[in-house]
Amino acid sequence: MERDRMMAERVDLPDADATRLPRLFTPLTLRGVALKNRIVISPMQQYAAGRDGLPTDYHLAHYGRLGMGGAGLVFTEALCVSPRGRLTYSDLGGWDDACVGPLARIVDIVREQGAAPGAQILHAGRKAAVQRPWHGFDPLSGIDIDERGEAPWETVGPSALPANPGWPTPREMTRSDMDAAVAEHAAAARRCREAGFDVLEIHAAHGYLIHTFLSPIGNRRSDGYGGSLKGWMRFALEVADAVRSEWPDDKPLFYRISCIDDEEGGWTIDESVELSRALGERGVDVMDCSSRGLGLRGTPVVAPREQGFQVPFAERLKRDTGLATMAVGLIMEPAYAEGVIAEGRADLVAIGREALNDPNWPVRAARALIGPESYESVWQPRHGWWLSKREKSLEAARRERPAE
């Protein structure tokens, strides 16, 4: 089959001795897409879109500077597959054909800076209809109507179980709701294809719609979409099939999951292995290994953790399924990131908040791991040429300085 042939062509780690490059800076080809290095900018919602879900100038500046920073792959924030599936009124949307042109501008800007552009698609399920983080991240209520004209909307989920105590109870989805949500994911994938993205990721983590179907904590259904691993996985696999059918065979599909719920009776890493195997058979190329988030307070972003705390999940899925994996979560130091790739624990590392702190993190990592010569090879010449020249003149001045 064409798809299998393309997967078999996935280029593995080049011989590091031959390239003399740190593994973090070796290329990776997934299907027909060549990534120049193993550094990925993780999807991060910016809550900067208009109510129509369309990007603004902010997004062009934001993704442009991330593209310039030297990563091999830059993901957009989650593009919501329907207005109901948004977290907030300012989420980016993938639900209307009007998004294709503006998203194509983001694609062009990222690609022109030398990175591959990736998109992520999401339905927020029972965690939809919340305030922006800096307004509280709580469900929309009367105060949001008064202050910003932002009324809550009805949320949906596999079962009528709220995300957190005191949160609105979602409406249990009917069969036709589920079919519609699957079709919305496929339509958003088609729009991402039309916009020209190189990589697509399905967001099935952090307590959003697909995750609530997967987890026995969010899913009490008795209609074949719950009750057993096969039932819990069914909706997630239907989405994967529908999205794959819209996503080109020569472009890789990533799938982000919460590898564990870390809660009594919740989803486990063994189940993530089974799910990943089934996704691999459906044409998913990379498992993006996050964790937790069924309740808002438990997301990796807010709970105290240590560097690389989710790497063991990427390592386990890679070892047990043979799929490529992406590690994410508090990866901050270049030497640590290099170790993750060099030790074969994951194929890619995703950088989130550290890239907000320093959009040039990949360039900084190259300077740390390769040395000043990286300025010319890793950074674009408009910057690299000058920085390399500065480095050489500083070095010359050091040599000429009389010994003290």
Ligand SMILES: Cc1cc2nc3c(=O)[nH]c(=O)nc-3n(C[C@H](O)[C@H](O)[C@H](O)COP(=O)(O)O)c2cc1C
């Ligand atoms: C501002 C912000 C927005 C985020 N939005 C998304 C998102 O749209 N999709 C997603 O899968 N994860 C999202 N995340 C999670 C990140 O992709 C990443 O998994 C998490 O921040 C952990 O990585 P880090 O420690 O490098 O930041 C977001 C995180 C932050 C900080």
